Amino acid sequence: MAYTYEYPAHYVTVDPVIFGAQSTRDTCDLKVLLIERGVAGQPFHGQWALPGGFVKPEESLDAAVARELQEETGVTGVFAEQLYTFGDPKRDPRGRVITVAYLALIDRGRCKLQAGTDAARAEWFDLDRLPPLAFDHAEILGKALARLRAKVHYEPIGFNLLPPLFTMAQLHALYEAVLDRTLDLPNFRRAITRLNVLREGGEETNVSHRPAKLFRFDEKAYGRMLRSGIHFDTGKL
């Protein structure tokens, strides 16, 4: 290396907040993935925490998160976006650790939970029944949930949280779960349709009523929309 610095170095971790949805025909429950800290002698032993890990020397932050996500969920290509960086000097009792938090979204149906190296077990938790969390992870989780709710209004979330083919009712149930309030289904349908980011993909079968159309997210159409400068905007939904 041609140059070096005369400055102090810091430990840096990434902490993804992983929201997972599981959809049935007309319900959707949204949970968050936590791990139980399993190394005896370490602070917060036995408490629940976000499934983070240290950043390796030659690894970008995004790559570090992708690696952690793969280790925890067994799935690659999980959606994740950077959320906020927490750098209070006292946030880790062992010394200074700066953490870059991420927001990750996944369909729980795709996951095979695997406890990581320093976790006793991994589990999905309801958002209104969270255990006490280690470090400042409660604050991080709060910020992630706020971001998720804000995101709904200007970006096509949900498509990461659902299976590839889904019905309007499922998407509707997901939005209700995320926003924690009811949404008029007819109006929701029109609001989404207006965006032109869905492609039809067949129909339900074997239901004792009119079959629902199935949709898939049209990433190309979404890309075109962004490039053409038109804002994705679901209004107030």
Add this chain to the structure above:
Amino acid sequence: MAYTYEYPAHYVTVDPVIFGAQSTRDTCDLKVLLIERGVAGQPFHGQWALPGGFVKPEESLDAAVARELQEETGVTGVFAEQLYTFGDPKRDPRGRVITVAYLALIDRGRCKLQAGTDAARAEWFDLDRLPPLAFDHAEILGKALARLRAKVHYEPIGFNLLPPLFTMAQLHALYEAVLDRTLDLPNFRRAITRLNVLREGGEETNVSHRPAKLFRFDEKAYGRMLRSGIHFDTGKL
């Protein structure tokens, strides 16, 4: 220290993108503060860059930014919010440096520019006449500008960029400068007034036409609004 880690450490810097506005009666120009890298033998010597610096061991990220801002502008209490963290392993040729970028807003009238320890000089640049920037600072600046423009729609920006007392015309000119498009002044006036975050503070004098009312930002009213759960929303302005 009771515990230590067996993991690699990283250098961490903060890089504020400092936007500064200068208002006359009916114009407003928005510029960004850059420094010229002044230490011979260091990479990007002689090029322009964001005025960042290393985070000290016992210092929070916010404190590090506040310190940098004070050093560069001579002003304390400058508005700054965290923007994004850039951690590509190759972003600094000397080795791995992770940087936490901040968005800072200030009234240029308050600034006394001071070149920092490793800067030859500091200067305000027009946004459409930027020099080539060192490191990945062009990307950081782009992200900061996008955030500033998005912020306008849901938060009372501008009040950090103007003197304590200002006219509607000045605020209007600022919004036009930030968004880089024209806004109907009568409608703008109503949109702002509806928010109830301004207090009247006298009138202009010595103008050869009807004097404009002067306003100041009412932080208490804004705080009350946030706590009561009402969303600040300027609509599409």
Add this chain to the structure above:
DNA sequence: GCAAAAGTGTTGCCCGTACACCCATGT
């Protein structure tokens, strides 16, 4: 009185909301 800039009124239109209503399928 006139010019110049501050500030108000008015109208049309779009879009979010609420809710009544029709459609397609299995039993």
Add this chain to the structure above:
DNA sequence: ACATGGGTGTACGGGCAACACTTTTGC
């Protein structure tokens, strides 16, 4: 035929956009 959920039509209201209009000062 009827129950069940999928999907469409319609009418009301609030807010943004455009622009005509009135107000207040200095000269």
